[in-house]
Amino acid sequence: MHEMSLCEGIREVIEAHAKVHKISRITKVRLEIGTFACVEKHALAFAFDVAMHGSIAEGTTLEIIDIPGRALCFDCAKEVELIDRLNPCPNCGGGKLIPIGGEEIRIKDLEVT
Amino acid sequence: MCIICGCEDIKVQGHCHDGDHNNLKDLHFGRNHVGVEISGISETRLIEVKTDVLAKNNMYADRNRKVLTDLCTLSLNLISSPGSGKTTLLCRTIEEIGSCSLAVIEGDQQTTNDAKRIRSTGAQAVQVNTGKGCHLDGYMVGCAIENLELNPNSILFIENVGNLVCPAAFDLGEDAKVVILSVTEGEDKPLKYPDVFTASKLAILNKIDLAPHCNVNLELYEENLRRVNPKIKMLRLSARTGEGMKTWINWLHNALAKKSHGKMQLD
Numbered sequence: 117m118h119e120m121s122l123c124e125g126i127r128e129v130i131e132a133h134a135k136v137h138k139i140s141r142i143t144k145v146r147l148e149i150g151t152f153a154c155v156e157k158h159a160l161a162f163a164f165d166v167a168m169h170g171s172i173a174e175g176t177t178l179e180i181i182d183i184p185g186r187a188l189c190f191d192c193a194k195e196v197e198l199i200d201r202l203n204p205c206p207n208c209g210g211g212k213l214i215p216i217g218g219e220e221i222r223i224k225d226l227e228v229t
Numbered sequence: 230m231c232i233i234c235g236c237e238d239i240k241v242q243g244h245c246h247d248g249d250h251n252n253l254k255d256l257h258f259g260r261n262h263v264g265v266e267i268s269g270i271s272e273t274r275l276i277e278v279k280t281d282v283l284a285k286n287n288m289y290a291d292r293n294r295k296v297l298t299d300l301c302t303l304s305l306n307l308i309s310s311p312g313s314g315k316t317t318l319l320c321r322t323i324e325e326i327g328s329c330s331l332a333v334i335e336g337d338q339q340t341t342n343d344a345k346r347i348r349s350t351g352a353q354a355v356q357v358n359t360g361k362g363c364h365l366d367g368y369m370v371g372c373a374i375e376n377l378e379l380n381p382n383s384i385l386f387i388e389n390v391g392n393l394v395c396p397a398a399f400d401l402g403e404d405a406k407v408v409i410l411s412v413t414e415g416e417d418k419p420l421k422y423p424d425v426f427t428a429s430k431l432a433i434l435n436k437i438d439l440a441p442h443c444n445v446n447l448e449l450y451e452e453n454l455r456r457v458n459p460k461i462k463m464l465r466l467s468a469r470t471g472e473g474m475k476t477w478i479n480w481l482h483n484a485l486a487k488k489s490h491g492k493m494q495l496d
Contacts, residue, residue: 118363118364121364125282125283125286126282129278152424152427154398190459201457202420212455221281221282222279223279224278224279225276225279228274228275229273229274
């Protein structure tokens with residue numbers, strides 16, 4: 117359930133931006149989540165609604181943008197795109213891959229009025 | 230800013246865009262702050278944020294890293310499922326290397342049992358109870374460090390909350406994550422929870438004295454570990470019988486030597 121901690125962090129960032137930009141209402145929050153990020157998206161969406169309660173972002177729509185996973189294959193030494201962490205290398209079929217991208221948990225932007 | 234003329238004066242409510250900018254003859258009041266409403270153009274705007282959600286945690290982690298680096302203190306974040314034998318391993322480790330050259334931060338949701346166990350060996354320990362939290366974070370560890378008297382060239386063990394999921398995501402400012410897996414947990418644990426094994430530099434296969442009794446394949450454990458992290462170092466030990474402890478103690482001494490020589494990257 118660290119998704120709740122993440123959402124509390126998201127709330128802090130949103131509130132700081134709301135203050136700086138004098139935002140009165142936020143209609144959408146867009147997050148970028150990497151395929152290999154330690155995040156369960158359903159849990160995050162649930163925690164988001166709870167964490168935003170009572171804040172400027174209460175009731176705001178959450179949009180999650182998926183960032184593809186990238187990995188280095190230790191068999192063919194190529195950088196490849198991976199849909200699932202345990203998939204074999206799409207280039208050589210090797211099974212020893214280490215993530216090199218797709219671990220992001222980032223607030224991209226806010227849609228405000 | 231006015232979205233028609235680009236002027237900065239948002240205090241001018243309803244200024245005119247017909248001819249002279251300063252001509253205030255025609256007034257039009259809208260709902261937005263520039264006082265202009267144009268059909269077809271939404272009032273909605275985008276504010277670019279581009280902020281890592283963990284940025285605040287990472288800031289605390291960087292602060293911890295600096296404090297620990299200035300002291301040449303090697304810091305290891307020990308992660309495992311509950312009951313894998315982290316505290317027993319630590320007690321045994323303290324027996325081997327001596328209590329004065331190390332300190333322990335104990336993370337649990339509740340109780341001070343583990344800190345008491347560590348203190349009974351003579352080593353200093355701080356218990357961090359996370360309440361409902363499932364992991365330690367950079368801030369908690371920073372507070373705990375302030376409550377310890379760390380010696381230069383010593384080792385700080387951070388025993389995370391027993392959990393193979395969440396601790397993987399939180400940088401504490403440590404030099405390395407060390408994951409501990411007991412042989413009773415099942416050979417497929419690295420495949421089921423790859424994140425934590427990917428993030429770790431060393432995997433300790435603990436309770437190997439139980440291996441003959443529970444029909445486990447230690448080679449398969451290691452094969453699965455290599456599959457999710459080809460770079461991970463592995464060692465087998467039993468904190469109860471002491472088998473394999475020497476290799477672990479050697480690893481610690483080597484890591485401490487690297488840290489003392491200013492090499493941040495452990496192998």
